[in-house]
Amino acid sequence: MRVGPGSVMSVRTLQEVIPSVPTSDGAGVRLRRSLGGPHGKRLDPFLMLDEFSSENADDYIAGFPNHPHRGFETVTYMLDGHMLHEDHLGNRGDLKGGDVQWMTAGRGIIHSEMPQQESGRMRGFQLWVNLPAGEKLKPAGYRDIPASEIPVVDLPDGGRAKVIAGTLVVKGLASPGPIQGLTTDPLYLDVDLPAHAAFSHGVKPDYNAFLYVYEGGVAVGPAAASRVLETHSAGVLSTGAHIEVTAGANGARFILLAGRPLHEPVVQYGPFVMNTREEVEQAIRDYQSGALTDY
């Protein structure tokens, strides 16, 4: 539903821009990190966002050989390319364009994420979502979600949105995505807008929300107070009940994330994200002794 002028105060504004910074991770995969990058900015419950995008195999071919995680969830969304995921539990997931993997590291997982192509474009995102204290040590698990299970919804002003997590509501019609019922209650949309098209959506006023533009540019916020967000940048939104985004002259593609903040201390050491330093030290000891995955 469009927001009338009387309720303009509840439309979220663009509060802060976090430009992505080129970096490399794994065995030398080149990527752009916005949340969780050198600026040190996170947005509870979202810990990190990486965009990987390259036509050059040298940028991705080394992949992410075996490495551990504890205390949060990793969400891989492939736009283009082919990646194979394998973990110590024997799970094996083949991710291709449009597929999503939602992995709950919980108490501990050791996995690899390796490209299955030697040329061509590899493009997508990895998002890290925190777990509340009471769930950080739950058993690991994961879900592979093929593109065919992700709703694609035509938008009233043109364009379309894919619903990865949470529920998109357009003209009163609800389109639930495959991921529902998490404590952080995430909304994860991939929105594709033609030039000058507007997109608006309701969001719980106290949830944190941001968007990340990966093609084109957008103006965010009510028309009278909108701010431009350029490609390869994350835009953190103010509080409010509605999100309003308008594509620029070249259209726009962006992901939109919203979630319930946990309001808990975050202590991170690389792939371990816990609430206290002692818990992180325990995670390192457990990894060294094998107890991370021995449960």
Ligand code: FE
């Ligand atoms: Fe990983």
